[in-house]
Amino acid sequence: MGYLDLILSFLGFYGIVFSLRLLLPRNIVPLVLAALNEAMALLERDEAYIPNLGDYRANLARCAHT
Numbered sequence: 001m002g003y004l005d006l007i008l009s010f011l012g013f014y015g016i017v018f019s020l021r022l023l024l025p026r027n028i029v030p031l032v033l034a035a036l037n038e039a040m041a042l043l044e045r046d047e048a049y050i051p052n053l054g055d056y057r058a059n060l061a062r063c064a065h066t
Contacts, residue, residue, distance in 0.1 A: 047053055
């Protein structure tokens with residue numbers, strides 16, 4: 001029974017490692033990157049309609065540093 005327990009233990013460990021491998025950031029990062037790219041595209045599109053954008057950014061920067 002000792003060998004069977006050891007084999008099952010290794011198989012269980014392999015199963016955990018295999019399933020956790022799917023949760024690594026390399027699988028998550030492309031999804032986050034796509035969402036951020038979409039958000040940036042929307043912001044850039046909406047910024048085109050803001051007059052005097054430089055003034056707004058300067059005011060925001062000034063408020064952030066106070």
